[in-house]
Amino acid sequence: MQITTNKIDSANAKINAAITRSTIDANVEKIAGQLSKEAKIAGFRKGKVPVSAVKKQYGERLVQDAEAQVLRDLLDAGLKEMAIAADTLIGEPQIAKFDKNENGIDVEVVIAMRPAIELGDYTAMVPEVSKPAIDDAAITARIEELATAQAPLVNVDEDRALVNGDTALIDFEGFVDGEAFEGGKAENFALRLGSGQFIPGFEDQVIGMKKDEEKTIDVTFPENYGGAKLAGKPAQFKIKVNAIQMKEAVALDDELAKKMLPGDENATLETLKEKVKEQLQSEAMSTLYNDELKPNLMETFVSAFTIDLPEFIVEQEMDMALNKKAREMSESEIEELRNDAEKVKTMRETFRDDACRAVKATFIVDALAKAENVIVNEQELMQTIYFEAMQMGQDPAAVYKHYQESGYLPAIQMAMIEDRVLSKLLNDKIKEA
Template sequence: MQVTETLNEGLKRAYAITVTAAELDAKVNEKLVEAQPEIEMKGFRKGKVPMALLKKQFGQRVLGEAMQEAIDGAMNSHFETSGDRPALQPEVKMTNEDWKEGDDVNVEMSYEKLPEIPEVDLAGIALERLVVKADDADVDEALANLAETAKSFEDTDEGTAAEDGDQVVFDFLGKVDGEAFEGGAAEDYPLVLGSGSFIPGFEDQLVGVKAGDEKNVEVKFPDEYGAENLAGKDAVFECKIKAVKKAKAAELDDELAKKFGSDDLDALKAQIRDRLEGEYAGAARQVMKRGLLDVLDEQVTFELPPSLVDAEAKQIAHQLWHEENPEVHDHNHGEIEVSEEATRLANRRVKLGLLLAELGQKAEVQVSDAEFTQAVMNQARQYPGQERQFFEFVQQNQQMQQQLRAPIFEDKVVDHIAEQATVTEKEISKDDLQAAVDALDEE
């Protein structure tokens, strides 16, 4: 077998591979000898069929397998010897298309190799970790929001007109073109005005009603309404008002705390403070991660495989196009032009992706089974009632498994780098942290 380099340009490589007819014939004979003990044929005992007859009977079938194995073997041997790692699946094609049995097999293999990643002095990287403490005002605001969810509603005096924020208890019957429709009726329904629970315009028309009133509410279902038979239709809801109730704020006391699983109000405030500071820490981590990626992007330089950059740029351009054209939900559109911005982002993503992968491999970073399972469970929650089908889909889909593992791996590599880097803490306000987070989206 002969392997000859025909292209060595940047990261691009190409090789001519020749499998001689003699090597191929030997491979066929080897496979037939291996199978001979199990073969039965009329007139011969099992395992006693002559090799010449076996070759005549099965030679053509085995020849294809032998050819593929020989080429695969040559490729694997080349990558082991050269140390090259292809960026994408190598392109392999026969160059003697008029090949016939007895001829040598000539194959051309081409690929782009992954680049050599330079060493990075992780200890020389300086990072800033933003720290935000939850002050009493933050805790009180969060506590008030909790109390809002625990508020109750009390009956009002007879003749009280409903206002925004009041709860109206009523019966209703919805009709389209004079006909009642399924799901358009209820009794003693409690609706908080201004909550946005009903379709636009419904709640506004109940402002001012009193217990005992009857009122027809005229609305139009949104064009994108979930039920196709109602989407875009005009409807009339016949409403009978049973009661108008005023909201009563929950008392900020130990009883409220117990409703949320805390022993007392002080314990609830402590839990709220911990939760808020945990949220601030998560946001600060994203800011520090962006800072780290910016440093790596600026400090580390190496040649990038054009095929990976092109594929990433096309994907980015496609995503940006759909963000600009949200009304298009399928892919039945023309070719999308790749902008300079998409190419710039693609270069950054490919570079950082390869660099983080290399650093993670050297540090032996692994995604544990428990971490992967948690990621699958988190994703499955987005499909209520179909969790089992989602789990089965993930089990059978290697690409989906990789998509779920990739962000976990990346975060663990970032944590590893941060442990080696010089990190200083800077205490800032909640508003300054929000501004830093907002700036991430603007870049």
Template sequence: MAVAVKKWEKIEKNVGVLEFEVGVEEVNQSLDAAFKKVVKDVSMPGFRKGKVPRAIFENRYGVEVLYQDALDILLSAAYPEAVREADVIPVDRPSIDVVEFGKDQAALIKATITVKPEVELGEYKGISVEKKDFSVAADQVEEELKNLQKSHAEIVIAEEGTAVENGDTVVMDFKGFVNGEAFEGGEADNYQLEIGSGMFIPGFEEQLVGLKKGEEKDITVNFPEEYHVKTLAGQPATFQIKLHDIKRKQLPVLDDEFAKDISEFNTLDELKADIENKLKEKADADAKNYFEEAVISKAVENATVEIPDAMIENEIEVLLNDFKQRLQMQGIPFDAYIQFTGTDESSLKGEFRAQAETRVRTGLVLEAITEKEGLEASEGEVNAELEKIAESAKLDVDRVKAILEARDPGLSNLLADIKTRKTVELLVESAKAE
């Protein structure tokens, strides 16, 4: 495509205006494509729908009616070419100003672009990190053993006269009222709720403690001020509760038989020894991760970079989508989570903001270090990574490569991951523990 960059000028620290020209041939081709798109829905006397000749169409409606569609078609190809030629990296959608555009003439476009910020690196080699104790204590082994005991507990219906305790699962009917009126979504029959899970409005679950099977109770709570249903936000509510059943975990005895039932070991002592070994392996991994994260954090802290808000907003969307997917994998609809926690999407985004900013800042600093150190991904490293993925997916290496290239031409994401890993290794190897 004939695209000529006229000028790139910064107007703010991370914002600039890119002026570029697109040739006459490309403009006319975009108008041709726009006509083919629009004419499909055009009917005129004497012509079948979609068969109106171009000259007659333009004579009646004017060629200008094609301009917006033609511009969209033209810019979808011309804009990426222009930013490549100008060697700028956009981080958000541009604001487009069409200076000149018309049939049989070149187009002149000005795009206001938010670009990836420059990073001023500080000290990143020889960083000192305070040591942290990750040794395994005896009580950790016992705690892990108790967790195993709980995870293999049998769920039983509690005996008559048993009162609800924290950790129990109750089966209940409930109906909610605000100002004496029932509200939508505030009613359910035979609903199962684990006490202490925090799934309901604050104060709800605690008031079920002490209730017995067959009993009824009115529970009074306040909807949070930031509740997503505006008519309920901050309102006092009363829930009529009828308790049907109490389900409780019955713990198995910790003995050799327990060890045999849940593991390949014959004695409880052997099981404990295995738990201790695994905790030590985890502690070693935790120590490594702590040191690595601390080194990266200090390198990022020592750098200076002004991050465009668009990059943070985009990262917030990534975090929110990841959160929704995790909920889905747990079988929890996002709408149900919103309803029972009393939050909303806007509040969640606010909670993700600090994490998003940290992730963006860290990525930019690591990328700047990679570039400064001239680190690259070798062919051997790429092949090794492909083989690792293929082994994990139980697929042929060529098949894995084809799948990845279809999603990511040039394997740019894979190359970036390898280079980032090498950058982190460089930082950690030069760091000191004190």
């Protein structure tokens, strides 16, 4: 067997070989000999089966096993010649060529490896992070918002018009083409103005009405309205305001603090302000991290590092992007692609840059995670998926199984690792406001 190796770069290598017929035949004899000691074939005692009987019984399977063994031997020899450790391989080696001929088989094996990445002083690329300053006005506004949400509704006795934020107790009945429709009538319905509970235009026309006032308003149901009979239809609503309510005013004092911080008998308004400030700061930091700092830092790393990318991993990423695009296309667009292979090739090529960036980012995150000793184990992965599923009101076990069967778990795990690595690097550069 003649072997030619080519270590293209730190991420890609090829092994070419001309496997002779005699090599395959020798493997067939060896495997048949081993089977003759173990196989059960009618008419022969175990361990006494002739090799000829084994060959007759297993035929083509022996040849397939012999070829598979030759490929394993070829891979081992090629890796040894190129000094490539088996644990650096990514995925299974790809058989790019397997041409049988009368002399044997011409083979080409494509190998992908974890690329070498020189991180250098990567922490120098991480910017300093300033904690957002939270002013007193923002703290007071949040406390008022929280207090108002818990405050009871009280009737407004003064003679005034409804304003945004009020709750109107109304009777209403809706009509389409002059006919009342099912579900379009209610009495003493509590409508908080500005909540967006009703179709567009309804609440806007209730604002300004007074207690005991009646009027008919015109609205149009949205085209995507749930009820097909009403979608896109103009409608009239007869409305009567029975009462106007608003949230009871709440004093911002120590008593409020004790109510909002149960379990802390010594809570004061200042204590509450500190807790709210911490919450606002945490929210602001989360927004800053997720919307700006993390994406920018990842882009900095991707631009700064030059690494070799496993070609077939990039190709797989391009295929996934193409398949995703196809799922978003119409039947006529897909039919057009079926009849134009060159157009499919051109479209697929448009995903190359993004695919290279995604693959590059994955290897950079992997290297940074090792450097920073960041890991996400299987239990943490499962807990995260279960928690998010429960928040969405879904069956956690079913969601996890779906991700598992669809092969999404590694991608979710890598996303979690990326989040932790970037957060850790940024946290190390935080300075107080």
